[in-house]
Amino acid sequence: MTDTYLKLVNTGFTKDLSKKLGLPRPAILRRFDPSKPLVPGPVLVLGKGESADDLAQLLLSWDQDVRRHAMPKEKLGAILIVLDDAAAPADLGEPVLAAGAALRDLAPGGRVVTVSRPAAEAQDPAAAAARQGIDGTLRSIAHELRGGATANGIVLANGTQATAPSVAAALRFLLSGKSAYVSGQFVTVGSDAGTLPADWNAPLAGKVAVVTGAARGIGAAIAKVLHRDGAQVIVVDVPAAGEQLAKVANEIGGTALQVDITREDAADRILAHAAERYGHLDIVIHNAGITRDKLLANMDESRWGSVIAVNIASQLRMNETFLASDGFSPEGRIVSLASTSGIAGNRGQTNYAASKGGVIGMVRATAPLLAPRGGSINAVAPGFIETDMTAAIPALTRQVARRLSSLQQGGLPVDVAETIAFLASDAAAGVNGQVVRVCGQNMVGA
Ligand code: NAD
Numbered sequence: 001m002t003d004t005y006l007k008l009v010n011t012g013f014t015k016d017l018s019k020k021l022g023l024p025r026p027a028i029l030r031r032f033d034p035s036k037p038l039v040p041g042p043v044l045v046l047g048k049g050e051s052a053d054d055l056a057q058l059l060l061s062w063d064q065d066v067r068r069h070a071m072p073k074e075k076l077g078a079i080l081i082v083l084d085d086a087a088a089p090a091d092l093g094e095p096v097l098a099a100g101a102a103l104r105d106l107a108p109g110g111r112v113v114t115v116s117r118p119a120a121e122a123q124d125p126a127a128a129a130a131r132q133g134i135d136g137t138l139r140s141i142a143h144e145l146r147g148g149a150t151a152n153g154i155v156l157a158n159g160t161q162a163t164a165p166s167v168a169a170a171l172r173f174l175l176s177g178k179s180a181y182v183s184g185q186f187v188t189v190g191s192d193a194g195t196l197p198a199d200w201n202a203p204l205a206g207k208v209a210v211v212t213g214a215a216r217g218i219g220a221a222i223a224k225v226l227h228r229d230g231a232q233v234i235v236v237d238v239p240a241a242g243e244q245l246a247k248v249a250n251e252i253g254g255t256a257l258q259v260d261i262t263r264e265d266a267a268d269r270i271l272a273h274a275a276e277r278y279g280h281l282d283i284v285i286h287n288a289g290i291t292r293d294k295l296l297a298n299m300d301e302s303r304w305g306s307v308i309a310v311n312i313a314s315q316l317r318m319n320e321t322f323l324a325s326d327g328f329s330p331e332g333r334i335v336s337l338a339s340t341s342g343i344a345g346n347r348g349q350t351n352y353a354a355s356k357g358g359v360i361g362m363v364r365a366t367a368p369l370l371a372p373r374g375g376s377i378n379a380v381a382p383g384f385i386e387t388d389m390t391a392a393i394p395a396l397t398r399q400v401a402r403r404l405s406s407l408q409q410g411g412l413p414v415d416v417a418e419t420i421a422f423l424a425s426d427a428a429a430g431v432n433g434q435v436v437r438v439c440g441q442n443m444v445g446a
Contacts (some may be wrong), residue, residue: 003386003402006409019368027148027406032418033200039175042067046095047082050161051115055082060266070102078111078175079103084156086116086130096137103145103165105414112151113174114138115167118188120159128380135186141423142184142441143406146380149409150174150183150343159189162351165194166417166430171421171442172200181411184441187431192401193374194429201427205230208278210270213288215241217387218337220248221413225421226254232278236261236270237288261314263286267321275327282329283424284322286336286359287313291389293348311355312432319377323369331374333424337416338381356381360435367433376432378423383439384410 008014009025019025028277030040042065042200045056059080060068070076082097086092106112109266114134122128125126134153142151154170166189174187197203209226213219214235233254237245242258249256257273259266274281289311292303315336322328328388341349342356365381370377384390384401390410393401416438422428423436 001190004047005399005402005410008310010245024403024408026403027108027146029148029180029407029409031180032176036177037077038062038064038172039111040066040109041075041077043078043080043340044068044070044076044099044102045080046098047080047085047115049082049085051084052082053399054162054258055080055115055171055356056166058163058171062172062295063224067365070098070105074105075107076105076110077107079106079233080113080115080171082115082162083130083134084115084162086127086134087124089133090131090202091130091396092133092137099141103141106145106147106149108147108149109177109180110147110149111175112138112145112149113171114151115162116155118155118157122358126186131359135239138186139184139441141248145406148180148407150179152179152182152184153186155186155188157188160430164192164430165196165279166191168196169425169427169437170431171192171209173419173422178422180418181185181407181415181438181440182419182436183441185437187436189430190432191371191430193371193376195426197425197427202230202281204421206235207273207282207424208280209283209285209424210234210236210274210281211237211285211287214245215247217389218382218385218413218416219285221417222287222420223252223254225414225417226283226285226424227254229421229425231283234270234277238270241267262309264317266314266388270318271321271325272364281322281327282332284318284328284334285331285420285424286313286334291349291353292350293352295348296350299351307351307355307363308358311352312362315359319366320363321364327383329337329375330353331426331429333375333429334370335420335423336377336379338363338379338435340381340383340437340442343381343437353404359435363435364433371432374429376423376429378431378433379435380416380419380423381435381437381439382411382416383442385416386410386412400426403444405440409440411438411440436443
């Protein structure tokens with residue numbers, strides 16, 4: 001499961017050799033470390049409107065060095081381009097070119113973040129053009145960055161201000177090492193909902209979370225990150241994975257529940273366990289999932305049916321029970337695992353893509369049911385992540401899959417877990433019904 005090539009191009013003589021040969025040179029990504037600064041240098045805030053001032057103030061309140069103009073030859077940790085007031089394409093040139101001039105000074109692992117409004121909500125064609133143009137520009141910047149730097153955008157729905165709690169939460173996530181493998185993506189903040197944590201290092205303090213499929217891989221990483229962020233965690237997996245599951249539970253001082261999520265009573269058993277051990281349940285992470293790949297021409301009923309049953313039908317049934325139960329907190333948060341295959345499709349994965357596309361549809365339709373009670377539901381769509389699931393891919397295909405993203409490497413389970421922890425926090429309550437890809441800006445598909 002280790003990416004030997006990534007190590008080789010970053011160490012010793014093979015580093016110089018790869019440079020000379022012009023081979024892809026993926027960087028070691030800047031991942032979250034509480035002892036390190038939020039960003040690796042000052043933050044340049046570009047834009048002239050009120051939102052740019054508000055965001056500069058916010059950064060100052062986080063003790064960041066803020067610049068409103070680039071200083072010659074100064075290394076920057078991040079560039080924030082505030083474009084929410086763009087009314088026509090001509091408005092983009094000045095701030096975007098100023099960002100371009102500063103890009104050479106962006107530190108390794110640096111960040112570019114845009115703030116804009118949704119094109120779909122613009123009445124005026126020129127405003128819609130400007131807003132959609134930001135989409136194309138940001139995604140292109142993400143393709144151009146090197147050294148493990150990323151570019152992502154925050155989109156403010158009409159009526160939502162830059163001072164909304166979820167804008168702060170999204171900005172902090174995108175600037176930090178927690179978003180190491182998220183690039184070329186937009187996070188839409190749809191409302192002013194949400195409350196900022198008393199301690200940014202314990203945003204889930206007092207919460208009880210359940211993670212399905214937590215015996216290994218991404219699920220085990222999610223359980224660990226939620227625990228690190230202050231939550232008490234119930235880990236769920238099939239009885240056959242009981243031993244591994246108990247290990248994960250012990251490591252994080254959580255509790256293990258052996259249940260197959262396709263069982264009719266799975267959600268009731270989770271609610272009963274949560275009520276008995278903790279008195280409440282606040283966060284549900286639908287992570288358990290399987291693949292049964294075959295070209296559609298060779299697909300049988302059992303492969304199709306089992307993938308649909310585990311990956312989507314179980315989630316639909318469980319959500320119905322959670323939403324109807326007093327045992328699930330009114331301000332509950334649900335995060336569901338989709339996949340880039342569910343967005344772009346993938347050869348040999350018609351069943352899997354149906355289930356993961358299904359997750360995205362379910363999340364969008366469930367969001368309005370949760371919003372009035374202060375809850376939220378979102379999906380995370382991983383690309384190529386280094387786990388047992390992807391270790392089963394033939395070696396050459398696996399090597400190619402790793403390089404086919406802007407970051408030229410696979411992500412780690414922790415990268416998916418960090419995005420989930422962000423969406424599971426109360427500060428992110430204004431992000432609802434969204435899909436966040438954790439794919440290093442995979443070249444394949446949308
Ligand atoms: P994995 O196979 O390593 O782990 C999945 C876990 O889910 C296992 O512990 C398994 O026992 C459990 N599980 C399966 N069926 C279950 C059931 N019926 N009830 C309870 N538990 C069950 O997979 P992973 O790579 O860690 O993937 C986790 C999630 O992320 C899945 O939903 C997967 O589709 C998704 N995902 C993974 C990748 C990737 O690259 N690894 C990419 C996109 C999406």
